[in-house]
Amino acid sequence: MTSPASPVLVVGECVADIVRTDGAPDRVHPGGSPANVAYGLARLGRPATLLTELGPDANGRLIRRHLESAGVRVRAAEVARTPSAVVELDGRGQAQYTFDIGWTLPPTGLTGPTGLAEPPAAIHLGSIAAVTEPGAASVLALVEHWHGRARISYDPNVRPALMGDRAGAVRRVERCVALSDLVKASDEDLAWLYPGERPEAVAERWLSLGPSTVAVTLGAQGAFARTAEGGHVEVAAVPVRVADTVGAGDSFMAALLDARATGADLPGCLTRAVTAAALTVARPGANPPSAAELAAALAGTRVDGRVPAREPSSAAEAPRTRSTG
Template sequence: MTSPAAPVLVIGECVADIVRSGDTPDRVHPGGSPANVAYGLARLGRPATLLTELGPDANGRLIRRHLESAGVRVWAAEVSRTPSAVVELDGQGRARYTFDIRWTLPPTELAEAPAAIHLGSIGAVTEPGAASVLALVERWRGRARISYDPNVRPALMGDRAEAVRRVERWVELSDLVKASDEDLAWLYPGERPEAVAERWLALGPAVVAVTLGAEGAFARTAGGGHAEAAALPVPVADTVGAGDSFMAAFLHARAADADLAVCLTHAVTAAALTVARPGANPPSAAELAAALGGGAPAASSGGAPPASR
């Protein structure tokens, strides 16, 4: 079991999010799902290293400063330009992404043994870099705890059947998997999230957690355990990075040996704090502790998980 101070290696893309909403000027925020998770872990006090790609441009410098300001150690292969995404927000703050990204991570040997590895999103499915990520994770599986978030981007996933195959390969390799109900709806149209979670558990993970937006989240274990948590009602600035804050808080609590219901409560609370402010801005340890002490969403073990939207 990972100790509370053990570092996490996060692998995947950095993205400059160009946020566009109505008539307001564009805003550039550091983003990219794996980068957000690394930043969220560091904000909660857990040492994190990000293996990624960055360009020698203003966006690359912005993202590096952002990550390092929280204490993330950045290992970045240099590319010609930093990936970007135009993020268009609707009236409810929900985000739609248009990407300008390549992922070409070269084969990598680690200078030190990781205690845990987290990966997902574009870096796990986009070639040629995804092959390097797979080779690295296969080398360390069994020696480091693996977590995965598919964070589905339909415009970049290609053929659905091939995307499902790739995602399920990562599920097989992982100890903990988190997905949103929207991810599952694209991967498995018409199937209930609870049914997909059970099928994924049969592939090998110890835990599968599913977020349900305003309806909260549930998690299930291979041993038959389950927990659910209601969402914390907050005014929504935007939903950018909410799932990544959920992931970071869940990993942080899980690494400290918290039980499933506690992990889920920490995660939904972190996500709520993130949606209440613009951009991928996860809570600090102090902010999360204050929110948990001041009326965190209820979590329970047993009973049926909440229904899908």
């Protein structure tokens, strides 16, 4: 168990999300799944360092200011331009992405074991940076070096347009799964990776590769988690009026990591995570809750009009509310 103050090293991309909706001017939000997780951790009071890439441009400066405003320590290799993604929202706030992104994080210095001031207590990786070469090799070398000595978490955050052929993507994802203690994925991730398979079956197979816990988010149906010891916890989503779904999964991941680091039990971890996701989708962009906002929602206080969280239940008893989380 890590202590309440244990920091997390997050490795992965920053992306400028250019949010586009019909009839409205474009809005630029700092984004990128790993960057969102680092920001979400810092908002919850968890020290976070982000190992990433940024360009010397306006988007890069925007993202760095955003991350540092929450207290994230940014360690960035410089690239020609900051990656971007056009995020088109439909009438329900669901997001579709078009990417302009590369990942070339160098293998020495910044990412090498000697480049870290001290051994990390926890490392989080995921999304584009964990599977896109040539930078993915640097990420995996770092994780392999600390495997068994640091707690490793992983979120594939599948982006089909960037994953290449499915069979190759599955091999890369499963390599990361095997190096991890905690894995989180969405039902949409699993549907693309393993068409026609039930999320529960995939979770069980992933557990056989090595993780102690696999958590799966189900959108409007909440989330479940299974453990290598045979535990199974299911939590309903929190009903909320959706602004958009950008960053919801990353807020879930940040809250899950923070809760686990403080020693919360698995039902409590999932409850915190689905509540953080609900607070995020209720406002535009990847805007995760602060520690105070999350605590208020968990205590039953309405935060900006949002509905408070529900108590977790067993898998057999969990209600299935149509909402978003």
